[in-house]
Amino acid sequence: MENYVVIDLGSNSVRLRITNIADDGTLTVTHQLKEYVRLSENMGQEKTLKQEPIKRTLQALKSFKDIYSKLENPNVNAIATAAVRQAANQKDFLDLVKKKLDLEFNVITGEREAYLDFLGVTKTLPVKDCLIMDTGGASTELILAKNGQVQNLISLPFGSVTISAAHHLDDKISARHLFDAMTSVEKELTNVDWLTEAHKIPLICLGGSNRTLAKIARRREFQADNLPELHGYRLPSDKAFEIVGDLIDMDKKQRESVPGLAKSRADVVVGGLTPLVLILRTCHIDEILFSNHGLREGSLFEYLENKKQLSWKVRK
Structure with a gap:
């Protein structure tokens, strides 16, 4: 049994979706949460993440961590999209999240x-x-x-x-x-x-x-x-x-x-x-x-498919 945790950090909101994967393959969505953090607020032409939106985002991420860290076998996939992808201070932001919350984001392409x-x-x-x-x-x-x-x-x-x-x-x-x-x-x-x-x-x-x-x-x-x-x-x-x-x-x-x-x-x-x-x-x-x-659902489906393929290779 494991808990597959997806954190989706967008420009307007950050979302948490947790799916419990039972040993028999049964899927149960246990948590779906959303916080409006407006991370892209006032980025301007210089594309810089600003202090207040970053503060709101860190608070939301901390509240999410308080939830998933208490679960058995959490497998966390933290995904950042457009706001972080475009940010000139992307590295500083990601380093801050890592330092404050020990959470590493995967900044994906469009x-x-x-x-x-x-x-x-x-x-x-x-x-x-x-x-x-x-x-x-x-x-x-x-x-x-x-x-x-x-x-x-x-x-x-x-x-x-x-x-x-x-x-x-x-x-x-x-x-x-x-x-x-x-x-x-x-x-x-x-x-x-x-x-x-x-x-x-x-x-x-x-x-x-x-x-x-x-x-x-x-x-x-x-x-x-x-x-x-x-x-x-x-x-x-x-x-x-x-x-x-x-x-x-x-x-x-x-x-x-x-x-x-x-x-x-x-x-x-x-x-x-x-x-x-x-x-x-x-x-x-x-x-x-x-x-x-x-x-978030696509991330889960891809994970399950990769897991199935790995399991097949091991059994073979």
Whole structure:
């Protein structure tokens, strides 16, 4: 028996997922926690992690360690993505985490992040041909899958926090700022030549802002005590456009009161949904399928597969 621990340190939040792996192979998720730390806050053009976000992150990581360190046979896989990947002071930050918490992070590439997303999605949803989109705080991953295999993938250097900060989409949104944001993101997307192959293909979305869209849509359509599962939830594109339009019309305070939208995301949700809106338009996609599984689950599936292969080699 062991406890497989995944720590996912992103630009906006840090998450903990612990799966108990019994001796007979039974999997039981025992912990799923999230803390909004905004590690990428005020990184600026110099791409430097700042003192306050680092302090918040260390506090969250300590609270996670207090949990997993008490478990039997913890196997910890700490993964850092866009904020740490882009940080000019990456080494100083990683050294500090090691010194304070005796925790070593694996800073993965955007392509590696995209591949783990692919595993998390395709192992848990019945899809073969699809476009997978993960919008994080400072990066957006796109994966084109054909016949259940990765055909193309890319990590783009923008996300909910960075788009919102760069184009002033945090509070009341002006037409000019929204136009600039959409133009900037669209320019990056149109440079991805293989996106033409995703025309009218099923779109699977994950990431905080995209999942927030699903949560808002569910609250509009269903009673709060009878919400369908987010994983596998489907939303027509025209309803997505309607919700995004409503959010654009609101200021931050008004967005904070929207059912399904966490107050901590009210200042970044419009920026975070901008890439999705453009993908829907560019690829002429009429429905979104949402996934609640991505990088953390993909890490687990990869670990189990490697473990199985190792066991097979040993028995042989």
